[in-house]
Amino acid sequence: MAKTILVVENELRNRQLIAHLLREEGYEVDEADDGVSALKILEQKAVDLMICDVVMPCLNAFDVLDYIKSRSLSTSIILITGHPYLLAEKGLGHLTCFMKPFNMYDLLHKVKDMLGR
DSSP states (O other), X not given: OOOEEEEEOSSHHHHHHHHHHHXXXXXXXXXXXXXXXXXXXXXXXXXXXXXXXXXXXXXXXXXXXXXHHHTTOOOEEXXXXXXXXXXXXXXXXXXXXXXXXOOHHXXXXXXXXXXXX
């Protein structure tokens, strides 16, 4: 059974590129354009890994992470951001994070590493 990945990114082109690359590798990919959409997906299905932009309209990555923690979900997390200082401010520097712009193949390698492929 294919691993499920949720890509949460408000920039359409970035979201599409990441999702396409992951689908090409055989992953089942859901897409959300903000934190609200991400929560709706997380309420409906189990997700093995979430790749999430930090700064988004409505609910940001920190809100989504709070939801995951409050529900004790076993979803692995990769954050993507152009604002790394936000992670340090929230005490989340320990999470896997890619700084924009990043190499898509480095991201893919990390996904494979985290999901055991």
